[in-house]
Amino acid sequence: MSGRKNQQNFMRKAISVEEATQIVLSNVHVMVKEELPIMQSVGRFLAVEVVAPQPVPHFRRSGMDGYAVISSDTSQATIKTPVTIKVVDNIPAGNVSQKVIKSGECARIMTGGAVPDGADAVIKYEMTEEGGIDLDGVDTCRIKGAVTPEMNVSPIGIEVSEGEIILRTGIRIGPGEIALLAMFGVATVQVYRQPRVAIITTGAELLDVQAPLEPGKIRNSNGYMIAAAIMDYGGIPIMLDRIPDDSELARTQVMSALNTYDVVVTTGGVSVGDHDIIYDVTQTWDGDLKFNRLLMRPGSPTTYGLWNGKPLFALSGNPSACFVGARLFLRPAIRGMMGAELVPEQRMTAILTEDYLKSDRSTRFVRGVLSSVDGMLQAAPVGLDMSSVTVSLRDANCLICIPGSPNGYKKGTLVEVIQL
Numbered sequence: 274m275s276g277r278k279n280q281q282n283f284m285r286k287a288i289s290v291e292e293a294t295q296i297v298l299s300n301v302h303v304m305v306k307e308e309l310p311i312m313q314s315v316g317r318f319l320a321v322e323v324v325a326p327q328p329v330p331h332f333r334r335s336g337m338d339g340y341a342v343i344s345s346d347t348s349q350a351t352i353k354t355p356v357t358i359k360v361v362d363n364i365p366a367g368n369v370s371q372k373v374i375k376s377g378e379c380a381r382i383m384t385g386g387a388v389p390d391g392a393d394a395v396i397k398y399e400m401t402e403e404g405g406i407d408l409d410g411v412d413t414c415r416i417k418g419a420v421t422p423e424m425n426v427s428p429i430g431i432e433v434s435e436g437e438i439i440l441r442t443g444i445r446i447g448p449g450e451i452a453l454l455a456m457f458g459v460a461t462v463q464v465y466r467q468p469r470v471a472i473i474t475t476g477a478e479l480l481d482v483q484a485p486l487e488p489g490k491i492r493n494s495n496g497y498m499i500a501a502a503i504m505d506y507g508g509i510p511i512m513l514d515r516i517p518d519d520s521e522l523a524r525t526q527v528m529s530a531l532n533t534y535d536v537v538v539t540t541g542g543v544s545v546g547d548h549d550i551i552y553d554v555t556q557t558w559d560g561d562l563k564f565n566r567l568l569m570r571p572g573s574p575t576t577y578g579l580w581n582g583k584p585l586f587a588l589s590g591n592p593s594a595c596f597v598g599a600r601l602f603l604r605p606a607i608r609g610m611m612g613a614e615l616v617p618e619q620r621m622t623a624i625l626t627e628d629y630l631k632s633d634r635s636t637r638f639v640r641g642v643l644s645s646v647d648g649m650l651q652a653a654p655v656g657l658d659m660s661s662v663t664v665s666l667r668d669a670n671c672l673i674c675i676p677g678s679p680n681g682y683k684k685g686t687l688v689e690v691i692q693l
């Protein structure tokens with residue numbers, strides 16, 4: 274069995290990361306909608322457009338603590354020649370004055386207060402002084418400078434007009450979006466459901482996190498890493514039983530998971546080894562295998578296929594390969610299922626701080642540290658650059674994308690990076 278398997282295996286056709294990304298994105302099906310209280314919608318993507326039911330502000334709003342005045346009353350006012358006017362009302366924020374301001378009058382008003390009819394400007398306290406009680410027994414104030422019409426007054430609808438689209442479908446809900454929803458009295462919103470993502474780890478060498486180490490065995494760090502990644506991407510991880518090196522068990526478990534969950538992720542067993550059982554599953558299932566070799570390192574045997582429209586991401590067992598495969602393919606897919614725009618992982622441009630002279634046909638995703646030096650982004654490779662290494666995942670805050678080349682790249686080359 275294994276000899277024949279390996280022969281087919283060696284003939285796998287390698288495709289580029291770009292092509293693989295397009296295949297994954299073009300097969301994303303958005304989840305069904307659900308209605309949630311807004312505070313449970315943080316991190317989700319809106320499934321509806323939200324339209325402003327009223328303008329903002331919906332009244333003429335004072336931007337200062339001071340006096341609501343008729344601007345023409347103040348035109349001659351200076352520090353040396355202040356103009357004295359009557360204070361006919363006092364308007365804290367939240368109150369609406371019943372008075373109409375006439376020439377020679379003003380109303381004390383606080384920031385956020387509704388500017389009374391008749392007044393067309395607010396003069397701030399610092400440009401006035403108390404004038405005492407006048408002969409009619411009315412409080413007065415002295416205006417020590419001129420204000421122009423509209424000064425310190427936010428007109429109705431200056432921020433948002435009624436009927437304007439305030440939030441578009443597909444936008445990710447964060448603090449700013451929550452502020453808008455609350456401002457417009459939207460207590461519940463429609464968002465897309467979170468996909469339930471099953472995780473199946475493979476390998477007879479794997480021990481559970483609480484198990485004592487045994488000779489030749491390792492703990493199942495990938496399972497936890499992928500679960501954490503899925504949570505970070507927005508999905509709901511479900512860790513299923515680990516599978517020892519048994520193809521039949523793997524087939525049963527993978528097919529049952531595909532039946533039950535929205536996405537299935539496996540780790541390990543996708544290369545050419547005798548016990549690489551996930552490869553076996555993808556050779557005999559009735560699903561549609563889309564790719565199983567990529568021009569990328571780490572993660573060259575990263576495998577992807579669809580069964581009944583549901584995606585199977587079969588990631589490499591090597592921890593860094595597993596991490597990179599998840600970031601490049603699983604993340605945009607999970608986000609896309611939740612209604613995000615279907616786009617590859619965003620890349621920025623940075624200066625490579627060290628020579629990277631490995632020759633390669635494949636694009637390398639090197640764990641690195643991204644920093645800003647004199648306003649320029651710099652990317653420095655970090656730690657051991659092997660697929661089997663886990664520790665560098667702690668130290669990296671970016672993946673440096675090094676395209677395939679015969680001689681590698683010199684320090685100072687502009688490279689693309691994916692911020693982690």
Ligand SMILES: Nc1nc2c(c(=O)[nH]1)N[C@H]1C(S)=C(S)[C@@H](COP(=O)(O)OP(=O)(O)OC[C@H]3O[C@@H](n4cnc5c(N)ncnc54)[C@H](O)[C@@H]3O)O[C@H]1N2
Pocket residue numbers: 474475476478479491492493494495496540541542543544545546549571572573574588589590591592594660661
């Ligand atoms: N003859 C060849 N051997 C290998 C090739 C090749 O082309 N020819 N490719 C290498 C590359 S590249 C990679 S990447 C790995 C892919 O390996 P698999 O996806 O088949 O994964 P496994 O064989 O199951 O394990 C590899 C490695 O990772 C460790 N591992 C697995 N699962 C976990 C886990 N849940 N937590 C932590 N570590 C895990 C496992 O113990 C192995 O050390 O194949 C190369 N070989």
Ligand code: MOO
Pocket residue numbers: 569570571572573574589591594660
């Ligand atoms: O995919 Mo392996 O990780 O290319 O090193």
Ligand SMILES: [Mg+2]
Pocket residue numbers: 541542543544545546548549590
């Ligand atoms: Mg293997």
